Amino acid sequence: MEMTTMDHFLLIILSAFVAYLPRFIPLRIFASREIPEWFNEWMKYVPVSLFSALVFKDLFINSRFQFVGVDNVTKLIAAVIVFAIAYRTRSMGLSVVLGLCAIMLLSLVL
Amino acid sequence: MKETEKRWLTVLKIALPLCLSYIPIGLACGILLHAAGFNTILAGLVSVLVFSGGAQFLIASMLTIHSPILSIVTMLFFLELRYALLGASLSQYIRGTSRKFLYIFAASLNDENYAVNYLKFATDKEWKPKDALMVEHYSLLFWTMSNVVGSLIGAGLKINLSIVEFALTSLFIYMIVMQLKNYLTILISVLSGILAIIFMTLFQSTMGLVVATLLASFVGFLIEHEVVKKGKRSKLLNTIKPRASRHTISRKSKVSEES
Numbered sequence: 001m002e003m004t005t006m007d008h009f010l011l012i013i014l015s016a017f018v019a020y021l022p023r024f025i026p027l028r029i030f031a032s033r034e035i036p037e038w039f040n041e042w043m044k045y046v047p048v049s050l051f052s053a054l055v056f057k058d059l060f061i062n063s064r065f066q067f068v069g070v071d072n073v074t075k076l077i078a079a080v081i082v083f084a085i086a087y088r089t090r091s092m093g094l095s096v097v098l099g100l101c102a103i104m105l106l107s108l109v110l
Numbered sequence: 111m112k113e114t115e116k117r118w119l120t121v122l123k124i125a126l127p128l129c130l131s132y133i134p135i136g137l138a139c140g141i142l143l144h145a146a147g148f149n150t151i152l153a154g155l156v157s158v159l160v161f162s163g164g165a166q167f168l169i170a171s172m173l174t175i176h177s178p179i180l181s182i183v184t185m186l187f188f189l190e191l192r193y194a195l196l197g198a199s200l201s202q203y204i205r206g207t208s209r210k211f212l213y214i215f216a217a218s219l220n221d222e223n224y225a226v227n228y229l230k231f232a233t234d235k236e237w238k239p240k241d242a243l244m245v246e247h248y249s250l251l252f253w254t255m256s257n258v259v260g261s262l263i264g265a266g267l268k269i270n271l272s273i274v275e276f277a278l279t280s281l282f283i284y285m286i287v288m289q290l291k292n293y294l295t296i297l298i299s300v301l302s303g304i305l306a307i308i309f310m311t312l313f314q315s316t317m318g319l320v321v322a323t324l325l326a327s328f329v330g331f332l333i334e335h336e337v338v339k340k341g342k343r344s345k346l347l348n349t350i351k352p353r354a355s356r357h358t359i360s361r362k363s364k365v366s367e368e369s
Contacts, residue, residue: 016159024216030201045330049302056303093131099280
């Protein structure tokens, strides 16, 4: 099934909608009332959990939702490199650029 | 007049590191969107309207495997739910603004400009909601431009997409590293990753990401709650690397409020 430009346009509009609601509703609600403490305490761990889940998905799961073990050895090594760079430099830009360089070089070598 | 000119420049300087790191990621995203069949105008449009690296990479990768629109949008919804947390935590700083301001502010809020703004709000008394909005708009401008250019590059060159996708993986790794503040967060990070693999292979869908995230963060909350309740200094909560992150600052500000 090929999608037309119109399908893509529809997709963008729907995406914008689902991207907007979670951004707006809490702003609107909590601009006028207090957030319960326990909820805040729980939500504190959401970013690290979410990003970890996303990274593990990129490294260990293929597009058919199968576990691939250590098949993506280039990605795994590059990920370790990015981790080290991010930890030492604390720079978003350097992490991304050097990460791209690392995976390019590694995929030439391996 | 001169005063306002200075202000936009000051804010630009604060937003610039973020804007510059958006360039490689935006280029990568534009290339992927082109490969997924988006023309350049659509790539620009999606960058303005959705304005989320994760979401746009997801759209691109799901389109290339021919997922139906509805399942892409459902996935996006679960991915974008995390923005609820960003909005909730910034809301205390933008109280007293008009509803119109909230509408506009929400539209271009995302992970990265949130991090910049939260830090500024927490540390700089002079930081006003309209400065925060300006940061959002600078980052939006750089993001959209990079996506458009990336889309044009994608049209002209053949590029290995699996390499390009790693730009976003790198960004996520960077985000994890910035969140790691004690041994407990490392534990939760690994736990969440393992749960993600289990639930995604189990459900055969990215819903596994949401379940893993909610479970792992809840476990983090429970463990911290237990440790704090017992009242002894646990090794788990020892800081591993001091830094001026939004968490450190929010914790400090809580302490200073109490004292």
